[in-house]
Amino acid sequence: MDLGLSGCGAFVAGASSGLGKACAAALLEAGAHVAICSRTQERVDQAAQDLRSRIPGARVLPLACDVTDEAQIIAALNTAVRQFGGLHILITNSGGPPTGDLGDFDASQWEDALRLNLMSTINLCRHAVPHMKKTAARDGWGRIIMISSLSAKQPIPKLYLSNVSRAGVQGFAKSLSEELGPRAITVNTVLPGYTRTDRLRHLSDALSARSGEAVADIEAGWAKDSALKRIGREEEFAAAVAFLASRPAGFITGVALPIDGGAIKSLL
Ligand SMILES: NC(=O)c1ccc[n+]([C@@H]2O[C@H](COP(=O)([O-])OP(=O)(O)OC[C@H]3O[C@@H](n4cnc5c(N)ncnc54)[C@H](OP(=O)(O)O)[C@@H]3O)[C@@H](O)[C@H]2O)c1
Structure with a gap:
């Protein structure tokens, strides 16, 4: 299937390793131009080098950006949009918070976790959406995909910090899908299992x-x-994300897609 991504502009956050990097690889393989970010230039440069060596002709732009810092988000998005001439795809992602019970975290640790997994998602979207609206007005499409966790649907014991922030991401994604639908920008979340x-x-x-x-x-x-x-493989996760990012996925929005090997037990 042609994903229709050749030459489009994408930004993948938290992509020096793991699920973010695998998603960047899948988009590059489909011909997208992809900005990847993580907290340190060295790690993101290494990831870009690896992607270029694996994917001939890959146009990958490595950017240092801590997604808990709004000013860094704005700067990184501006650089990507300048380089690619627009922004069609945003994938939000970062690291995961620590495990523990109620008594294990003070207020500042709660705030750190919400900043890492909820506010980073909101701020990436707040600052990407104006660019994406312009690109969608020109080209007729846009895709936002938020990497979350199966804990959004099935809270995991001892993972308070993740369980709470992923629920917030879900509410945000559903609200944003309503607002951006008329602009042909879809908004979905993906929920990895192990x-x-x-x-x-x-x-x-x-x-x-x-x-x-x-x-x-x-x-x-x-x-x-x-x-x-x-356990799942990174490339299985990334293949599903690449489909959601694709042109043929234009009628799927507001969805929370588990990619978890059937770990979530609810009917819906
Ligand atoms: N893998 C799983 O089984 C699984 C299951 C459920 C949920 N998840 C969730 O999926 C997300 C990704 O997981 P993963 O397994 O791919 O983790 P990972 O291998 O640790 O990758 C996390 C990526 O995010 C980057 N990152 C971390 N904090 C950042 C920040 N503040 N700003 C920018 N980049 C940041 C890291 O790069 P630097 O260190 O270079 O900054 C790294 O590239 C996490 O939220 C995790 O909780 C994963």
């Missing part, structure tokens, strides 16, 4: 070192409640 990224590999290695349990058994424990009984 997916083998660097972050998850570090987590399973650390757990294995601490408990002596084999990494494969730790992963099997994470996978046991899913229908497919396995």
